[in-house]
Amino acid sequence: MAVRTHGGMGMPAVTPDESAESSVPRRLLAVATRLFAEKGFDRTSVQEIVDAANVTKGAMYHYFDSKDDLLAEIYARVLRLQMSRLAEIARQDGPVAERVRRAAADVVVSTIDNLDDATISFRSLHQLSPAKQREVRDERRRYHELFRSLITEGQERGVFTDRVPADIVVDFYFGSVHHLSTWYHPEGALSPQQIGDHYADLLLTALQSA
Amino acid sequence: MAVRTHGGMGMPAVTPDESAESSVPRRLLAVATRLFAEKGFDRTSVQEIVDAANVTKGAMYHYFDSKDDLLAEIYARVLRLQMSRLAEIARQDGPVAERVRRAAADVVVSTIDNLDDATISFRSLHQLSPAKQREVRDERRRYHELFRSLITEGQERGVFTDRVPADIVVDFYFGSVHHLSTWYHPEGALSPQQIGDHYADLLLTALQSA
Amino acid sequence: MAVRTHGGMGMPAVTPDESAESSVPRRLLAVATRLFAEKGFDRTSVQEIVDAANVTKGAMYHYFDSKDDLLAEIYARVLRLQMSRLAEIARQDGPVAERVRRAAADVVVSTIDNLDDATISFRSLHQLSPAKQREVRDERRRYHELFRSLITEGQERGVFTDRVPADIVVDFYFGSVHHLSTWYHPEGALSPQQIGDHYADLLLTALQSA
Amino acid sequence: MAVRTHGGMGMPAVTPDESAESSVPRRLLAVATRLFAEKGFDRTSVQEIVDAANVTKGAMYHYFDSKDDLLAEIYARVLRLQMSRLAEIARQDGPVAERVRRAAADVVVSTIDNLDDATISFRSLHQLSPAKQREVRDERRRYHELFRSLITEGQERGVFTDRVPADIVVDFYFGSVHHLSTWYHPEGALSPQQIGDHYADLLLTALQSA
């Protein structure tokens, strides 16, 4: 964990804020997220980040241990968010197919809502320290396992085919989702929700065939 | 364009060769592909590349204009290869569903066969110069269009659903394929061909539902 | 503009100071001036400069954007100095011939006083970036124009011949002055002031003939 | 001396020839002269020279010992030329003032005719090896001495003032001449001959005053 002196890092990810009113660490994370997504982690210098956030280097190193730490925070935030959304949907009532459809569409919408995070997270894992890479992988695995448990439940109930292993289904689907950041464009013909529905449709149809 | 003076760059990508007998540019490309995949483009220094290829820096700059150029050659090679395989399958006879299934499985197998290329190509596009990025995107678009034309053909013949736009189907599927490099492991339970068959199964089932 | 953060760059050019007590940017400029004059801009490495100034490369790049920037500062300083001296003399009272004589002798003395600057400035203009070359040329043109206006005044008052265009006179004279750096030697028989008087004599005599 | 295998290096400077028909060393010297004047010696790479001359590096190193050698040849050529022109004028008949006027105007015209040589020679001396620098300085001194002997002759005959030492006069005048390359432009209002006449006028008037 990076932030040393400042309590409320649990700031809502729904209001990333680069403006001057926002707190310094918040602003740094918002700015770093944008810059890492635009230019890549290694191509973004600490100087650029602090300039864009309108703080000094000293201030940045007061709140974060290192540039790596900034990246780790970004990963932590997005994983936390995705996990909580999936957990929320998984624990709802209703037929498993319905829950999978909802989860599948939701992860698309929330990925598009945080497209910079998605860009970073599928491209920059190897730039994290090995220890933090492991943490991220572990959390991601937990996430995949939760999703997979839904698939498995459907297969066991006989509403999903079991021709394809649940593992493969999960990797197949999240590959599609992660790659949204390489082609999605806000000016495109389809809304995030429509794309989410199409993706969920493709997944569900594949699983529900006789 | 990278290689300046010597002929015969059309070396078979199936035998990347880092050994001393191989020609200097060949060795450099093989070594660079491995290192870029392992550590990322920006984290790999030219010094490491030339040391691993057992040549001097001067020799490298004799054959390649820049480190970027090395990356561009890697992209060019993989795009060329994938395009020719898809074109070969697309022009075969047989029902469209069969051709799509073959293409879908084949791209999985060939991606796994060249996993380093896949790792690089989905992670390093932004490290290319803008001009070269455009070239890569253009070639990739042509590739997607060829695949999409197969989907469209199936939709027009009524063998594929048209609930989901062909564009979305293509991005959906290639997302899955590109992400193979993040999870595939040779020691895994399934062979590349089996994974390809499962992926093709998921795609075809999704498309062929009534 | 070179120096980024610290104040007071208006240090007196009459006391170039390479000693350790002097401020870092001051020392760098003093050392660079000496080395550029001795060996030429391109033959002087940044490493040599920082070694001679007893600072690290990082420190130098903290204060100056580039090696070019160092050169540009040297140019800016000498131009500023020369312009202020000429302006001072031009605005004095007395017959125009007297003012021209004073200016002509003074520029010789001040060129000799800053011989390294003179060496650099007549040899290194092309090593500046095009934008900075233009700035230097513009400032130099303003300088020449001020001098020329004195010549023109003398011609209009009838105390100087107008057989030769004032432009030519100015270029003729400043050519002589700039070349002092190629032959002047402190051990020579004549003092700077004596040389200045001879130069002014040659100029004035040429202009005052009937 | 640089050229190893090829006799007639005494090619006329009046026909610098970069065209393909010209001999290889001739072409190299012509091209190098242009490039050194345009971009400076250190900024011009051997590769650029051989590319522009349409030969290979091997060919260049066949004819010249080094890049330095190319520069030395350029110096040698221009000094030889200037010396022969001055000697020719000095040995003519007629009043000394007339000979000085002719020499003074002629050096201006011939400098303008070979402006690239002038640019190089006043800017690049320090890029020559010490040994070759000495040779150039010696030859230049001989040249100055010949010119000075004309001045002295005039002073002894009482047609020139001796208020100003002949040495100073010579340096004064050749400073003006060498600087032609910094301001002369073919599109300017005055022809080379007119400029030469003005320069000679300024010199002679300064010397002939009572």
Add this chain to the structure above:
DNA sequence: AATGAATGAGTTTTCATTCAT
């Protein structure tokens, strides 16, 4: 809580020259 000067190891790239052919 914050500054910003300073570090020093690292980066990519250039280039005159050599040499086997």
Add this chain to the structure above:
DNA sequence: AATGAATGAAAACTCATTCAT
């Protein structure tokens, strides 16, 4: 007479991080 691959030393510049204040 000419080639062009290869060398190896040196170049300018970057940057994450530290630390005295």
